[in-house]
Amino acid sequence: MMIQVENLEFQYPGNDGPTLKGLNFEIDKGEVFGFLGPSGAGKSTTQKVLYKILSGYSGSVRIDGKDLSGWNNAYFEKIGVGFELPNHYLKLTGKENMDLFASFYPNGRKHKIEELFGMVDLQEALNKPVETYSKGMKMRLNFIRAIQHNPDILFLDEPTAGLDPVNAHKIKQHILDLKAAGKTIFITTHNMHTADEICDRVSFIVDGELKVTDSPQKLKSQYGREAIRVELKDGKKQEFPLEKLGENRAFLTFIKEAEVKQIQTLEASLEEVFIQITGKSLAS
Amino acid sequence: MRAFLSQLRWQFTLLQKNSIISISFAVTLIYGIILYFSKEGGYLDKVLVAMVLNDPSVIGYFFIALAIYTEMKHGILPALFVTPVNLHQLLIAKTLSVSIIGVICLLGLVISVKGFDFGIMYYTLGSLGICVMSALLGLMMLTYANEFLKFAMMSVPVFLAFFNLPLFHYLGGVDMGMIKYLFPIQGSVDLISNAVSGTEVHLWYSILSILIVVPLFYMLAYRLFARKIVHQ
Numbered sequence: 173m174m175i176q177v178e179n180l181e182f183q184y185p186g187n188d189g190p191t192l193k194g195l196n197f198e199i200d201k202g203e204v205f206g207f208l209g210p211s212g213a214g215k216s217t218t219q220k221v222l223y224k225i226l227s228g229y230s231g232s233v234r235i236d237g238k239d240l241s242g243w244n245n246a247y248f249e250k251i252g253v254g255f256e257l258p259n260h261y262l263k264l265t266g267k268e269n270m271d272l273f274a275s276f277y278p279n280g281r282k283h284k285i286e287e288l289f290g291m292v293d294l295q296e297a298l299n300k301p302v303e304t305y306s307k308g309m310k311m312r313l314n315f316i317r318a319i320q321h322n323p324d325i326l327f328l329d330e331p332t333a334g335l336d337p338v339n340a341h342k343i344k345q346h347i348l349d350l351k352a353a354g355k356t357i358f359i360t361t362h363n364m365h366t367a368d369e370i371c372d373r374v375s376f377i378v379d380g381e382l383k384v385t386d387s388p389q390k391l392k393s394q395y396g397r398e399a400i401r402v403e404l405k406d407g408k409k410q411e412f413p414l415e416k417l418g419e420n421r422a423f424l425t426f427i428k429e430a431e432v433k434q435i436q437t438l439e440a441s442l443e444e445v446f447i448q449i450t451g452k453s454l455a456s
Numbered sequence: 457m458r459a460f461l462s463q464l465r466w467q468f469t470l471l472q473k474n475s476i477i478s479i480s481f482a483v484t485l486i487y488g489i490i491l492y493f494s495k496e497g498g499y500l501d502k503v504l505v506a507m508v509l510n511d512p513s514v515i516g517y518f519f520i521a522l523a524i525y526t527e528m529k530h531g532i533l534p535a536l537f538v539t540p541v542n543l544h545q546l547l548i549a550k551t552l553s554v555s556i557i558g559v560i561c562l563l564g565l566v567i568s569v570k571g572f573d574f575g576i577m578y579y580t581l582g583s584l585g586i587c588v589m590s591a592l593l594g595l596m597m598l599t600y601a602n603e604f605l606k607f608a609m610m611s612v613p614v615f616l617a618f619f620n621l622p623l624f625h626y627l628g629g630v631d632m633g634m635i636k637y638l639f640p641i642q643g644s645v646d647l648i649s650n651a652v653s654g655t656e657v658h659l660w661y662s663i664l665s666i667l668i669v670v671p672l673f674y675m676l677a678y679r680l681f682a683r684k685i686v687h688q
Contacts, residue, residue, distance in 0.1 A: 196598075223538045224538075225534060225537060225538065225686075225687070226687070227687050245542070246540070248538060248539050248540040248541075249540050251536070251538065254537040255531065255534065255535060257531055258531075259530055259531035259534065259535045260530070260532065261470065261473075261530070261532060262530065263470075263473035263474055264469070264470070264473060268469070271534070272466050273536075273539060275459075275462045275463070275466065275525050276536075276541040277539065277540055278459075278540065333517075348583055405543040445521045
């Protein structure tokens with residue numbers, strides 16, 4: 173187990189109540205784990221506790237078998253953090269930003285700078301000031317800065333936010349490659365598609381409480397219907413169970429009645445499951 | 457030591473890229489020109505010390521705060537604090553970089569009117585004392601304000617107490633008597649005054665006060681910064 177959290181509670185000074193209300197979850201080594209919830213649910217606060225920005229929490233947090241409070245500065249060599257918003261020295265070039273942050277690590281950078289920039293198609297921008305980058309470019313710089321020292325654990329906050337579909341796909345693929353390399357990845361997002369595509373397990377968090385933790389596939393099958401809806405060009409619609417569909421006479425007869433306009437699965441989307449379980453929308 | 461020197465180099469790079477070094481040198485040049493053309497006046501030494509008290513305090517106090525507020529504004533501080541950065545090294549590198557710029561400016565200022573006819577050792581030591589103290593004071597004060605404008609407003613009484621009272625005393629505007637020895641920068645003022653005008657200086661007091669005040673200010677600045685900025 174790489175991350176073990178038990179009864180985690182945290183209250184910001186001056187707040188009336190706790191932001192985190194007794195969270196319990198575990199993340200295995202080599203797992204991509206997603207924290208899904210609307211803004212203000214406690215996703216970022218949980219991550220801040222885990223990367224030691226927030227202290228004064230109650231409960232137990234163990235990282236790689238050792239209590240979080242027992243880790244010294246070496247902990248920060250073990251983790252990499254990709255922030256939700258770009259945060260770079262704008263007057264420095266992309267390379268200078270990477271070099272500056274690499275200078276904090278005793279063992280420096282573990283990958284060649286050109287390879288890192290190449291991973292996210294930023295080769296041309298290597299020596300350009302970050303103030304000339306677009307938001308998407310800055311987000312890609314965020315990502316490679318988080319992984320340049322080859323951390324065992326990655327905390328990624330909305331890793332595909334602000335990216336075009338092509339670059340979002342590339343980042344998701346890099347996350348899966350990192351998982352294949354044995355990295356533990358903790359993602360917070362309100363993007364259900366991203367979570368569905370890359371997370372092994374997800375937790376739904378609302379108002380500081382975890383509502384459910386399971387794999388996206390299990391949640392979708394549990395809360396959706398294993399059926400299809402067929403619509404014909406003459407306007408007729410009918411639903412059929414997926415089980416033994418090829419032997420379902422009613423289905424076979426129906427699709428011969430007229431030309432098929434579309435066939436949809438009735439599996440719930442992760443967003444629909446979220447709404448069913450929490451009664452809240454991710455946009456809220 | 458290598459890690460610290462690397463941090464120091466990066467702090468100079470950031471100051472240079474944000475034009476803080478150029479601005480400091482430009483302001484010093486203007487002061488230098490004013491002083492050069494006031495050479496014949498009877499109050500040259502007093503004006504010089506008055507400028508010395510203002511220039512480095514601004515460079516140290518405001519520019520260190522400006523650099524950190526810029527890092528806050530762009531969300532860079534949280535990114536720094538999730539690395540193994542040594543907070544002592546970071547804060548000392550920030551303080552020392554603006555202080556070295558301040559000392560260079562002050563040396564330029566005095567050379568513009570005195571050539572090399574001044575006590576360079578005492579002058580440099582006094583200048584460094586003021587620069588480091590003002591930078592550390594800036595670090596402390598910024599932990600009480602979340603934006604630069606608020607910080608600037610809060611700085612008015614701080615400047616009066618820490619820099620202007622000793623200056624008024626030095627210029628003869630007020631007589632603080634023995635109380636002047638309680639001012640953190642008094643030891644540095646005495647050293648600078650001795651270096652440019654040959655006035656009396658209690659060397660043991662000046663050096664001891666710098667050796668006590670600088671670590672004390674640093675300890676306070678570090679604790680406030682760690683508690684209010686790093687761990688919010």
